[in-house]
Amino acid sequence: MPALSANVSMWNEAYDWSQQGDEWSDAWGGVSYQWWVTLLARIQGYVPAGRILEIAPGYGRWTHYLRDLCDELVAVDIAETAIAHCRTRFAGDEHVSFHVNDGTSLAIAADRSIDLVFSFDSLVHAEHDVLAGYLKEFARVLSEDGVAFIHHSNMGSYEPGTYDPHNIHWRATTVSAALVERYAQAEGLRCVSQETVAWGNDTLLNDCFTVITRAGSRWDRENQVAENFNYSAHEMATAKRISALYPPARPSLAFGARERAGAGHAAALKLAESGDTDAAHALLQESVRAQLDPVALNDLAVLAHQSGDPEGALTLLEALVLLHPQHAAARENLAALRAS
Numbered sequence: 001m002p003a004l005s006a007n008v009s010m011w012n013e014a015y016d017w018s019q020q021g022d023e024w025s026d027a028w029g030g031v032s033y034q035w036w037v038t039l040l041a042r043i044q045g046y047v048p049a050g051r052i053l054e055i056a057p058g059y060g061r062w063t064h065y066l067r068d069l070c071d072e073l074v075a076v077d078i079a080e081t082a083i084a085h086c087r088t089r090f091a092g093d094e095h096v097s098f099h100v101n102d103g104t105s106l107a108i109a110a111d112r113s114i115d116l117v118f119s120f121d122s123l124v125h126a127e128h129d130v131l132a133g134y135l136k137e138f139a140r141v142l143s144e145d146g147v148a149f150i151h152h153s154n155m156g157s158y159e160p161g162t163y164d165p166h167n168i169h170w171r172a173t174t175v176s177a178a179l180v181e182r183y184a185q186a187e188g189l190r191c192v193s194q195e196t197v198a199w200g201n202d203t204l205l206n207d208c209f210t211v212i213t214r215a216g217s218r219w220d221r222e223n224q225v226a227e228n229f230n231y232s233a234h235e236m237a238t239a240k241r242i243s244a245l246y247p248p249a250r251p252s253l254a255f256g257a258r259e260r261a262g263a264g265h266a267a268a269l270k271l272a273e274s275g276d277t278d279a280a281h282a283l284l285q286e287s288v289r290a291q292l293d294p295v296a297l298n299d300l301a302v303l304a305h306q307s308g309d310p311e312g313a314l315t316l317l318e319a320l321v322l323l324h325p326q327h328a329a330a331r332e333n334l335a336a337l338r339a340s
């Protein structure tokens with residue numbers, strides 16, 4: 001793995017995040033199938049949790065689900081762009097916050113304050129020093145019965161040169177399940193499950209899912225270790241097969257903060273809460289239509305276009321025509337833009 005600074009610039013600048021990282025779930029048939037089949041199946045006993053700390057959320061592929069399983073969620077990532085994106089994406093969730101961190105510590109979390117640490121599909125690239133740093137922090141931040149579920153590399157358990165010479169999944173070569181267990185023990189923590197998995201292949205246990213808790217917590221037990229060579233061939237393939245037959249959950253979009261809601265808006269939200277979505281939609285549309293200055297919105301779209309943002313202009317005009325279908329200038333501008 002490149003040094004942490006190169007890693008930061010890779011995620012900040014080089015990676016094309018236009019699909020928010022959802023593309024990494026394609027082999028499962030989509031994000032929701034990977035969540036339900038692979039992730040919730042494993043962490044179901046640890047949620048809901050009072051306070052969740054997510055390490056390395058990227059653009060929020062798992063945050064989207066975790067936020068509904070806790071009272072508070074704090075997430076840290078080394079990439080500023082990821083944190084900025086998550087802040088925008090989850091702006092309506094007041095119990096969720098995002099922070100840039102240094103890649104090894106969890107300064108944002110108070111001692112013994114975290115009930116579930118979660119990290120998936122990120123620390124697989126992290127070498128031993130990063131894991132050592134985070135495990136030290138787990139010993140500080142985990143609550144009495146807190147649990148950490150982390151996905152990390154297991155490539156360190158293979159002699160260099162005896163495995164996939166190209167390391168196609170770019171796993172950290174100095175980390176293994178056994179090393180993580182040793183680090184945990186050194187911090188007075190306990191690994192209670194370790195599942196080594198063949199990720200993207202069926203012969204090499206390149207990854208590991210580890211569950212860590214405090215010694216003496218309600219989860220404490222002898223470490224249960226399992227090798228899962230079938231992870232990709234069975235589990236991933238099963239999720240993909242299910243996705244071909246059954247639709248994904250409807251994406252749950254979040255309402256915004258409510259303090260500034262005017263009378264019509266507030267009434268519409270009440271209707272939505274009572275389950276009358278169609279009436280809520282009609283009422284809020286009416287309320288927004290009454291407040292909106294269509295001429296200003298049309299001109300905003302024109303200016304967006306002139307400033308080199310045709311997609312922004314298109315979005316504004318589509319919204320304007322939705323709210324004011326009779327607005328001739330907006331309709332003509334929209335048609336011109338679509339035709340261009």
Ligand SMILES: C[S@@+](CC[C@H](N)C(=O)[O-])C[C@H]1O[C@@H](n2cnc3c(N)ncnc32)[C@H](O)[C@@H]1O
Nearest residue numbers: 011021056057058061077078079103120121122
């Ligand atoms: C492959 S993306 C995965 C993001 C997310 N977990 C997901 O599955 O969609 C890796 C993310 O990990 C972050 N990252 C890498 N190393 C990190 C570290 N040591 N500490 C915190 N974040 C890290 C990167 O900035 C990037 O956002």
